Amino acid sequence: MRPLFHPxxxxxxxxxxxxxxxxxxxxxxxxxxxxxxxxxxxxxxxNISEKTIPKSTLSxxxxxxxxxxxxxxxxxxxxxxxxxxxxxxxxxxxxxxxTIVNAHRVQSEQKPRGGKRGKxxxxxSDTKG
Numbered sequence: 001m002r003p004l005f006h007p008x009x010x011x012x013x014x015x016x017x018x019x020x021x022x023x024x025x026x027x028x029x030x031x032x033x034x035x036x037x038x039x040x041x042x043x044x045x046x047n048i049s050e051k052t053i054p055k056s057t058l059s060x061x062x063x064x065x066x067x068x069x070x071x072x073x074x075x076x077x078x079x080x081x082x083x084x085x086x087x088x089x090x091x092x093x094x095x096x097x098x099t100i101v102n103a104h105r106v107q108s109e110q111k112p113r114g115g116k117r118g119k120x121x122x123x124x125s126d127t128k129g
Contacts, residue, residue: 004066004073007071009088012069014096020068021100025053026061028108030070030084031101039074039081070097 021027028048032038042058053061062082067073067090071082093110 004075006066006072007069009069009085010091012089014093016068017070017093017100020064020070021104023061023064025051026065027100027104029061031064031104033071033082033090034097034101036084039083041076041079041081043079046116057120113125 022032025048029045031118032045034046042055042062043057045061062073062080065082068074068116070085070120072085074081074083089097
């Protein structure tokens with residue numbers, strides 16, 4: 001098996017972090033990893049954000065997080081175990097990760113359940129015909 005690429009903390013960029021966390025599934029995965037003191041294997045995330053994620057898609061999400069420098073992955077037999085590199089990244093960009101994870105938490109708490117949007121009030125332009 002090929003070795004996994006983990007960038008050094010000096011090579012981690014804000015742009016790479018923001019890009020990796022711009023996807024709602026990836027930020028949900030990362031928030032769960034950051035909020036835990038132990039490593040998680042990929043199968044812990046097959047159902048995240050009330051969605052079922054195919055294993056192949058999940059692998060791509062973990063690759064994006066790893067290559068952005070946000071997580072460290074370790075092979076244990078046939079499983080991949082993932083831990084946060086938050087302490088390292090926080091030394092390089094103090095407060096960035098905590099701010100993003102907190103913003104995700106606030107946003108998640110405000111989202112209506114089931115992905116349904118609020119009812120839109122008709123405007124005057126809707127009634128013109």
